[in-house]
Amino acid sequence: MIAVALVTGTLLFSPVLATHQVEVRGTAVLSTEEVIEAAQVPLGVPLTRLPRATISERISALAPVADVRFGQSLPHTLIITVTERTMVYQVADRGSFHWVDGEGVDFHQTAEQADGLLGVLDISNERLLRDVATVVTSLGPEVVTMTTKVTADSIDHIVLTLSDGRQINWGSAEKSAEKAAVLPTLLGMKAAWIDVSVPSHPAIK
Known part of the structure; x- marks a missing residue:
């Protein structure tokens, strides 16, 4: 031994x-x-x-x-x-496209837009980066495929734009799982505007 x-x-x-x-x-x-x-x-x-x-x-x-x-x-x-890291959405800023992962980390830049969601928000706002990441990662695969753009003017005003032009008012990133759960049913209805900002009382018009 x-x-x-x-x-x-x-x-x-x-x-x-x-x-x-x-x-x-x-x-x-x-x-x-x-x-x-x-x-x-x-x-x-x-x-x-x-x-x-x-x-x-x-x-x-x-x-x-x-x-x-x-x-x-x-x-x-x-x-x-x-x-x-895996890109869940990208943000255009000053001629570059910033890749953002599921934790809201801006980790890579490219000159050309990649396939996938485009986020419209202030790239320097770390809170918004995280909140939009929370929203996107809560969506089911089919909804992600349908979504072309996520606009975040503020932490309480996040809006999804679908490929057919419909818009979804998400509100804040809070209760994103609940909002994502009620969304598929609403997408089956004829509506140009879907509001899930209060998931217990969604609305369409």
Whole structure:
């Protein structure tokens, strides 16, 4: 047992397991180079001795990163698997389109509009970003497909515009689950304007 322990300990600290390269998986928005540059993995250090918590913190500081996990391919490769944030809507601002995730985090910018919902709101208003994200993530898949735009003039005035021109007055992000639950029935009625701001008393006209 002592001999086995000595051999194991020797291997853990041995140059035989020194980190020589880094492999990045799971990225689409970020490039491999961006992740490696942020990670600052100390090459030459044994794979088992790498400061993985510190490396994870560095990578997580990149806006598109939602989660970081590590693996290894012996004898010399550290594998970094990144889970990126998922866009639930985008906001046009000054010639760019900002991607916003389900937590209301503005994590990526593009020059061209991507497929998906367009949010019309102040990109610098973090509260509105979160509230619109709450609304969008509460919607069922069919309603999301039907929706082209979400306008938020204030925290109490959020309006959805559907592809057929109908509008849904959502009010605030409060009780979004209840509002989303009553919406499908109202969508089956002939109405240009649907109001679910008070989900217990919805209205159409």
